[in-house]
Amino acid sequence: MGNRYAIVLAAGQGTRMKSKLYKVLHPVCGKPMVEHVIDQVSSLGLHKIVTIIGFGADLVKSQIGTRSEYALQEEQLGTAHAVIQAKDLLQNEKGTTLIVCGDTPLITSETFEKLLKHHEETKAKATILTAYAEDPTGYGRIIRKNTGEVEKIVEHKDASDEERTIQEINTGTYCFDNESLFKALSLVSNDNVQGEYYLPDVIEILKNQGEIVAAYQTEHFEETLGVNDRVALSQAEETMRKRINKRHMINGVTIIDPNSTYISAESVIGSDTIIQPGTVISGKTTIGSDCEIGPHSEIKNCQIGDHTTIRQSVAHNSEIGSLVAIGPFAHIRPESQILDEVKIGNFVEIKKAVFGKGSKASHLSYIGDAKVGSDVNLGCGSITVNYDGQNKFLTTIEDGAFVGCNSNLIAPVTIGKNAYVAAGSTITDDVPSESLSIARARQVNKENYANRLKNKE
Known part of the structure; x- marks a missing residue:
């Protein structure tokens, strides 16, 4: 096996997407299309990858990073014109060059490897990746000789009635002998209706x-x-989603209803975890073993330990430990750290807070910009009042503290170790350890007052 290279075509704007976002950057299961392609190509162990960029060049480069070298196609004058932009980087190399479009996110490294192997075994100067299409309308047809060797590619509009019955189609992915490729590219003409230079013309030149x-x-x-439009994007999304869900199920994850479960390509899920219907797991999320997520939960860029349950809740950009119970209807906002054995109950919102081991906020609370120790109990309606209209301030609640229902903790403030805050209190000063703080008006009962009001009316 000789040296291998790849050229990824990612210069087009994609006008049929009708979008401000450049075509190859549209996500499929949370990852831009071109990044799916680069991931699969990178796993082949190639000597060099060159991505042809044009529209959105800086955005494409920032997405792919150092995994590829780049060549700029300033004008989009066809696929052959795009490939020739890699001339300075590849023309003197010996070996095989794989050419793939950046808008084909579903092709796997296994298929690329089989294509490369077939190319090298047949000692061909060019090899076309083809496929059998139930409905080949619109595709270029592969015309073969009796020996199986390719005679030509005929575009649908140019095909005869007999040729249109052929169901083997050109996918637009190729392997070339690298030296032959660049020699042939110099001979490609733009003498066509669009005035563009087409890569399939290289096939005819070599023939x-x-x-x-x-x-x-x-x-x-x-x-x-x-993927050239939003319809094809949805088809790619569906196929990729099924592929991802199948991989997780084979690896020991139970997905109750795969058709209503959305998991990003980068997520990692441990065995014996159960994913309930309506759940969306996105970004670089890691979920441990023996968890239960959902139904109808949204998890994004989170690290979750083992034996944790999240029901009908939202968690973003946070760390969640093991043996944690969250929900229903809780909201874990970014930069939160939920340690082991914590309970976050219904309609509780956590924001940029550390929640210590074994602590609880069971209902109807907002805990933002806070450091909560271990074995703390926050009663129903506990609020950390963290914002004065200009700045955010920290609330510290030390180990073993008990905060009664409907309490407001006006930050910056510290509730000491094993301290108690009476229900209904508004705390503006630090509470010492082992103390009870009562910060509410004394109850006054005015007897017969209701009758006086009635008589007055």
Whole structure:
């Protein structure tokens, strides 16, 4: 096996997407299309990857980073014109070059490897990745000789009635002998209606030179989908979602209803975890073993330990420990750290707070910009009043403290270790350890007052 290279075509704007976002940056299961392609290509152990960028060049580069080198296509004049932009980086290399479009997020490294292997075994100068299409309308058809060698590619609009019955189609992914590729590119003409330089013309040039052109037909037509509009984007999303869910189920995760469960490509989930219907797990989320998530929960960029339950709740950009119970209807906002054995109950909102081991906020509370120790109990309606209209302040609640229902803790303030705050208190000063703080008006009962009001009326 000789040296291998890849060129990823990612310069197009994608006008049919009707979007401000450049086409290859549209996400599929939470990851931009072009990044899916780069991930699969990178796993092949290639000597060099070159991504052709154009529209949104800086955004594409920031997404892919150092995993690729880049060549700029300033004008979009066709696929052959795009490939020739990699000339300075690749033209003197010997080996095989894989060319793939950045809007084909479903192609796997296994398919790429089979294509490369077939190309090298047949000693072809070019190999086309083909697929069998139930409905080949709109695709270029692969015309083969009796020997199986490719004779030509015929575009749908140019095909005869007989040729249109052929169901083997060109997917737009190719392997080339690298030196032959760049020599042939110099011969490609733009003498066509669009005035563009087309990569399939290289196939015809090589054929006319007497070179071998092969084709490898993948068994998985759905992998070859090119995303050019929002309809195809939804199809890619559905296929990728099924693939991701299947992978997790094979690895020991129970997904009750895969059709209503959305898991990002980067998420990691431990065995014996149960994902209930209507759950969305996105970003770089890690969930431990023996958890139960959902139903109807939204988890994004979180790290979650083992044996944790999250029901009908939202958690973003936070760390959640083991043996934690969250929900229903809780909201864990970014930069929160929920330690082990914590209970966060219904209609509790946590924001940028540390919640110590074994602590509880069971109902109807807001705990923001706070440091809560271990074994703390926050009664129903406990509020950390963290904002004065200009600045946020920290509330500290030390180990073992008990905060009664409907209490307001006006930050900055500290509730000491094992201290008690009486229900209904508004705390403006620190509460010493082992103390009871009562900060509410004394109750006054005015007997017969109701009768006096009635008589007055």
